[in-house]
Amino acid sequence: MEIGDCYVGWATDEDIRTRGASGGLVTAMLAAALEKGLVEAVVVLKKLGEFEAVPVVTSDPEEVKAAAGSMHSVPIVLSRYLEYGTKVALPAKPCDARSTIEQAKRGQVDIDTTYIVGLNCGGTMHPAMTRKMLETVYKLDPEEIAGEEIDKGKLIFETKDGKEHAIKIDELEEEGYGRRESCQYCAVNIPTMADIACGNWGVIGDLAGKGTFVEINTEKGIAILENAIDAGAVEITPADDKGKVIRAKVDGAMMKVAAAANEKYLAPIEGSHLDYYMNALKDCIHCGACKTVCPVCACGETAKCTEFSSAADTYKMSLFHLVRFVHLMDSCIGCGQCTDVCPADIPLTHIYQRFAVPMQEEFEYKPGMDMTTPPFFGVDLIEEGH
Amino acid sequence: MAEATGTTGTEEWQPKIVMFCCNWCSYGGADSAGMGRFQMPPTVRVIRVMCSGRMDPVFILNAFLEGADGVIFSGCHIGDCHYVSGNYKATIKYKFLKAMVNELGLEDERLKLDWISASEGERYAQVVTEFTEQIKKVGPSPLKPEGVI
Known part of the structure; x- marks a missing residue:
């Protein structure tokens, strides 16, 4: 072998x-x-x-x-x-x-x-969304489902009586159902x-x-x-x-x-970027859940993002997120967990990807694909002989 | 407030600039600029750090959120770092920070990295003058909190 x-x-x-x-x-x-x-x-x-x-x-x-x-x-x-x-x-x-x-x-x-x-x-699909989709789109009782499969672009649910119910994933996703956004x-x-x-x-x-x-x-x-x-x-x-x-x-x-979905979701922001980000983050309640579940963050409970920011700040933007934007630029893998856990329903993965993807493309570095270290830790230093 | 910042209704708006200087070169440069009596606008607030490698994105982001209209980061020239490679590290971090600040929607002109040695008093004054002019053109920072001039 x-x-x-x-x-x-x-x-x-x-x-x-x-x-x-x-x-x-x-x-x-x-x-x-x-x-x-x-x-x-x-x-x-x-x-x-x-x-x-x-x-x-x-x-x-x-x-x-x-x-x-x-x-x-x-x-x-x-x-x-x-x-x-x-x-x-x-x-x-x-x-x-x-x-x-x-x-x-x-x-x-x-x-x-x-x-x-x-x-x-x-x-993957969000459990709560799946239940809602079954009730409203498929008109099925979620408790009656025996199995689920994706085949030839269709999402198929099999009920306990052996019948199959198939709907095209594209149609579901246009209506806001289907796979998680980051999976798309x-x-x-x-x-x-x-x-x-x-x-x-x-x-x-x-x-x-x-x-x-x-x-x-x-x-x-x-x-x-x-x-x-x-x-x-x-x-x-x-x-x-x-x-x-x-x-x-x-x-x-x-x-x-995926490339088509990428163009749809990560299309360039129209108008002021600052307004877009301020508006997206205005609901943040500083609970820190996105950081807790983040699989690429190894800072522990006390980190720059948590220690230097507070829910009492009256800044126009959350310093917590600003720090994390920079921090995750080389390592965000877009797993979608931060969006899943956000109690204020901020599309965080989407926002973090906007910062991370251009930088990762510039360095031709894809996080998590092998054990090579991120460019942050010194591509230039090695070239210069330090 | 107007008196404290030296602005009145008729005077031109003066930007607030935060400048991080490394202890060994740029801070010395600021000293030389003073001793050499080089003229420059009084817009800069200098914060001394031990090395430009100490630059942390959190400093700069916090400066913007607290109401800075522009931030300059300066250290020893490449190859002259007192700690051998601090300024190389600053360059890498700066690259990330610059890309982040641009994506965020702040004007490109508001953040600058420059190397100033301890003997370059005149250059220090020149960098400050030019940067102030640059910030005057783009105007007050959109991240400035309400009530801060």
Whole structure:
């Protein structure tokens, strides 16, 4: 097995294979890593309901197996849950993987002991919005939903009586429903930065729906997959070239959609920038929730943004946000969590991206894609010989 | 208030400029400018920092929010830093800050980075004069709080 190899794999266990998505490879691999002692802990998503899940850290392989099934959750700030150096495996969407790598750069997570099992992602949906969308657009009872899928540009909900209800995502998103805004303009669908990238894109023929496409990206990726094969938990077969092409095509199509959304949401501001930002931030109540959930902020509870600003300030703009604008210019990955948690409904991710994207493009630096340090820390210094 | 800031209804508006000077070069430059009796407008409030590498975005953003019409940051010439590489670090931070301030919608003219050595008293006066003229053209800062002149 070598870096860059592609396989299609599935779980050997009948139960995991049927309950898990796409053959249950990821669940089986994570459980095997725990059972064989490759890792001490695994992060799994525990379902709270049909539309909602929370990340849970567990050392019990049974709990990992119980969590089988496709479920998207928010990126977690791994460093706040685990001690530095804990051997851990986590299933991760591209934004989860990128935020974990950004934390590793800031000494919050030991990347050598963290196995990132990447999952393809075409976008996530807000639980509360999903319920509302089901009631108003689909005219369905949220409690009656048995499953959800995105296929050929349509969002399909399956009800408990076996019927499928499909509506085009474009139409939903025009009405303000559908995927989270940050997911709409996110162009990273395949987690190439993770140790191992898994997903159902590119699984064709007899295996369609029953296998997971796996791409090995690092030595750790080889270790976790070989460990699962040695344990007899998964079986793999080399992926055929046709599958690879299809996977790349799906990725390309998603990127095009993202580029269009990017133009829509991040279109240049008309009129005064200052008025736009003052107006956007005027509702801020300085609760600090956006900073608390930010996966790339490693400052801790007391930081420049919190210590030098106060809700009692009578400034025309919030110093808290001004400091954070500069701070996140090189590291914002646009995961969308700040918008999700904002009690004043300020579209923060969108605003932060406006500052971050031009700077990241100028430096040709994309945060969280590998372990190279951000340009802030001295590209120029190295060139000048300091 | 008008008396305190030296402005009356008929006089021209005088901008308020905050200038951060490094202890070893630019602050010395300000001293030389005084000793050499070089004429310059009294618009600048100097704040001494130990090194231009100490420049923190929070200083500059706070200066603007408190009512500064312009901010100059100055240190030793490249290669002359008392702490070897402080001014290189200032350059990188300045690049980020400048991009941020521009996106925010403040005029490009309101923020400036310049190198002034301890012997360059005349240059110090020149930088201050030119910057004051520049700020006079763009007018009072839109971030100035209500009631601050």
